[in-house]
Amino acid sequence: PYNHTDGQIYTRRGGRGFYFEDPNGHLLEVMTVPETGS
Incomplete structure (x- = not known):
């Protein structure tokens, strides 16, 4: 993604989400909403 903040919740296309890094x-x-629909 262009810009992410680890763990910060965002709103987009009628839903919410967040990015995080796994241990690797x-x-x-x-x-909460698929990228292809709302």
Whole structure:
């Protein structure tokens, strides 16, 4: 992603989500609404 803040909750497309790094350094995202719809 262009810009992320680890653990900070964002709102987008009618849902919420956040980014975090796993223990191996991979960036993961949790979203409450699928990216393809709302």
